[in-house]
Amino acid sequence: MFIDMHVHPAFYEPINGDSRKEDLRHDALDIHLNGTAPLEHIFNQMSCAGLDRLCLLPQDYRREYGEPLVANEEIKALVDLAPDKFIGFAGVDPLHKDAEEDLEYAFEELGLRGLKLHPSRQHFYPSDERLAKIYDICEAYKKPIVFHSGLSWEPNTFSKYSRPVEFEELAALRPGLKICLAHFGWPWVQETAMLMLKYPNVYADTGILYFDNAWEFYKKVFTQDIPASWIDRSLRHQVMFGSNNPRFEQIRMADALTKLGFRESTLELVKGKNAVEFLGGL
Amino acid sequence: MVVLKSITILTETYNQFIRITEKIEDAVRESGIQNGMVHVISKHTTTGIMVNESLECLESDIEDFLGRLAPEEGHYAHARMLRDYGSTAGNPTGHLKAHITGNHCHLIIQDGEVVKGGAQEVYFCEFDGPAKRTVLIQAAGE
Numbered sequence: 001m002f003i004d005m006h007v008h009p010a011f012y013e014p015i016n017g018d019s020r021k022e023d024l025r026h027d028a029l030d031i032h033l034n035g036t037a038p039l040e041h042i043f044n045q046m047s048c049a050g051l052d053r054l055c056l057l058p059q060d061y062r063r064e065y066g067e068p069l070v071a072n073e074e075i076k077a078l079v080d081l082a083p084d085k086f087i088g089f090a091g092v093d094p095l096h097k098d099a100e101e102d103l104e105y106a107f108e109e110l111g112l113r114g115l116k117l118h119p120s121r122q123h124f125y126p127s128d129e130r131l132a133k134i135y136d137i138c139e140a141y142k143k144p145i146v147f148h149s150g151l152s153w154e155p156n157t158f159s160k161y162s163r164p165v166e167f168e169e170l171a172a173l174r175p176g177l178k179i180c181l182a183h184f185g186w187p188w189v190q191e192t193a194m195l196m197l198k199y200p201n202v203y204a205d206t207g208i209l210y211f212d213n214a215w216e217f218y219k220k221v222f223t224q225d226i227p228a229s230w231i232d233r234s235l236r237h238q239v240m241f242g243s244n245n246p247r248f249e250q251i252r253m254a255d256a257l258t259k260l261g262f263r264e265s266t267l268e269l270v271k272g273k274n275a276v277e278f279l280g281g282l
Numbered sequence: 283m284v285v286l287k288s289i290t291i292l293t294e295t296y297n298q299f300i301r302i303t304e305k306i307e308d309a310v311r312e313s314g315i316q317n318g319m320v321h322v323i324s325k326h327t328t329t330g331i332m333v334n335e336s337l338e339c340l341e342s343d344i345e346d347f348l349g350r351l352a353p354e355e356g357h358y359a360h361a362r363m364l365r366d367y368g369s370t371a372g373n374p375t376g377h378l379k380a381h382i383t384g385n386h387c388h389l390i391i392q393d394g395e396v397v398k399g400g401a402q403e404v405y406f407c408e409f410d411g412p413a414k415r416t417v418l419i420q421a422a423g424e
Contacts, residue, residue, distance in 0.1 A: 030368040035414065044294045044412035153368055209370045213361040249372045251296070 001272035001282075003087070004250060006146070006182055006207040006242025007054040008070070013038045014081060015074040028061065028069050030155055034246055039081060045245075046085065049254040053282075055242075055275070057116040057146065058091030064121075064156065068093075072102070076110040087279065089114045089146065093122055094134050103134060107141045113279055114138075118148040119161035126162075127169040135170070139177050144203075144278050149181035150188060151210065153247060164191035171199040178278055182242060183207045189225050196238045203278050204235075205242030206257065206270075214252035218260060228261045236266045240275045284422045285313035293411035297348075297379075299341045300406045302417065306389070307396050309419040316394045318423010323386040325418060328376030328410035330383025336403040348409075352378035376410030383407050391423055 009015065010025045016036045026032050046054065058075045060068035072090050079088040090106035092099040094117060106112045115138055119126055126147060138145055149162045160166075164185035171179060180203040185192035195202045209217050222228055231239050241257055243250035258267060276282055287309045291300060302322070310320050324331050334340060358374035387404060390397040398404075406417055 033367050034369070038292065038414065041292055041412060041414050044292065047294070048296060048412055153363075209372075210363055213358070213370075213372050216361065247369045249370060252372050 001053070001276065002049075002051050002254070003053045003055065003241065003272045003275040004049075004051050004243050004245070004254075005055045005180070005240045005275050005278075006205045006244050007056055007250075008059065008244070008246065009056045009075070009078055010059065010070050011036045011246060012042065012078060014078060015070070024065065025069055028065060028155070029059070030153060031247060037246075043082075043085065045250060049251040051250070051254065052272070053085060053087055055087040055089060055113075055146075057089050059116075059118070060091035060093045061118075061121055062093040062096050072106045072110055072112060075112060087282075088112045089116045090143075091116045092134070094131050095122065095124060100133050100137060103137050107137070107143055114144040114146060116146045116148075118152070118154075118157075119166070120148055120152045120157035120159060121154055123158070123161060126167045135174060135177060139174065142280055144178035144180065144280070146180045146182055146205070148183065149185040149192070149204075150183045150208075151186055164188045164195055167202070168195060168199075171195060171202050175199070175201050177201060178203065180205055180240065180278060183244065184221065184239075186210065186221065189221055193226050193230055193235060196235045200238070203238045203240055203274065205240045206253070207242035207244030207248060209244075209248040209253060214249055215256040215259060218253070218256040222260050231270070232262045232266045236262075236269050237274055237277070239270050240278060241271055283313075283315055283424060284420060285309075285315065287312070287419045287421075289417050289419065291406055291415045291417065293408040293413050293415060295408070296411050297345055298408040298411055299344070300408070301336055301403050302406045303396075303398075303404045306404055306419055310391055310396050310421050311394065313421035314394075315391055315421045315423040318391045318421065320389050320391055320396060321386060321418075321420045321422070322388070322404060323418045323420070324406065325416045326380075326385070326413075328373050328380050329385070329415055330380045330405075330407035330409065331385055331387050331417070332383045332405045332407055333387050333398075333402050334405065335401040336405075348379045348382060349375075351382065373410040379407070379409040391421060
């Protein structure tokens with residue numbers, strides 16, 4: 001089982017009938033010249049990468065735009081189109097007045113499998129007490145949270161909110177809440193490794209490709225910035241493959257992952273078993 | 283008279299050769315043009331249009347040949363974050379292969395039909411798939 005835990009379906013054809021919304025998504029995400037993708041193309045891409053499942057992440061920056069960029073209902077609609085391929089996450093703008101109600105609806109009625117938050121874009125620190133009820137809901141429903149962490153290419157984002165060390169208090173105070181630091185917290189990958197070493201409820205995904213090509217960048221980050229042995233020996237149950245597609249190259253990243261020198265059993269964990277554990281089952 | 287037709291191709295693999303001769307012949311017949319030229323042009327920069335013999339062995343040789351000229355493990359400057367796209371460039375080999383094959387071909391229309399040699403087939407060449415691609419077929423004449 002090979003799962004990509006970090007996919008943004010903002011430009012999937014079935015949710016892009018409205019050209020105004022599509023234009024808004026291009027501008028708000030700063031992703032251009034990519035067009036929209038029919039699901040058949042997505043499945044071809046999955047086949048080339050060897051992927052079995054994609055975890056689809058919404059984007060709700062409602063206080064900025066007055067509407068979600070990709071709504072929970074759209075994620076649910078996509079999952080319904082390919083339930084054997086897609087895993088759907090919920091999104092809320094956590095400081096919006098409707099956030100708690102929306103989240104309960106997303107878990108209860110839409111059946112979404114976890115929550116995606118973006119501290120850098122939504123301008124909050126993970127330890128902000130105003131998010132306590134959001135975290136309570138996730139714990140009550142036993143749903144994990146994927147947090148953006150480290151550099152974000154999106155506009156109106158500030159890295160200070162999502163530096164890995166900012167997640168320590170949350171990880172320590174809520175050991176029953178599984179959290180994933182997306183993008184491995186790059187460039188602070190050693191801080192991310194530190195948190196994962198200390199807190200078993202902290203996971204990270206591999207959705208980074210800011211310099212060079214996929215193999216060169218993965219080799220730099222996962223064999224030099226942190227040695228491959230750190231993941232292979234100590235963090236092997238907490239790292240999940242993620243591509244951050246469409247910003248980054250899913251197929252080449254999936255291939256690069258296999259060349260890092262991990263044991264085969266570690267590779268199986270990173271490719272899928274850790275994601276299944278993080279999600280609480282498929 | 284000039285008649286333009288656009289066709290969409292969903293490619294399935296990283297590198298792929300797809301015969302499109304029949305689509306060109308259909309477009310010419312639909313155009314009603316009896317004598318002139320048909321221009322076949324890819325809208326992309328990591329794809330090609332080529333005319334060659336349709337043999338499995340030749341497709342394999344051409345793919346190997348292009349792969350030797352632009353090996354995947356080569357050192358390329360086109361491997362960086364692109365501000366205009368908001369994404370990382372990782373397809374230099376596709377651009378280089380497309381540069382070699384070219385993005386177009388031209389064939390003669392005579393008596394309403396495409397004129398070509400007995401061994402000639404027109405291929406759409408994917409060098410950065412899978413992807414959704416567009417090819418323009420313009421028939422021009424009288």
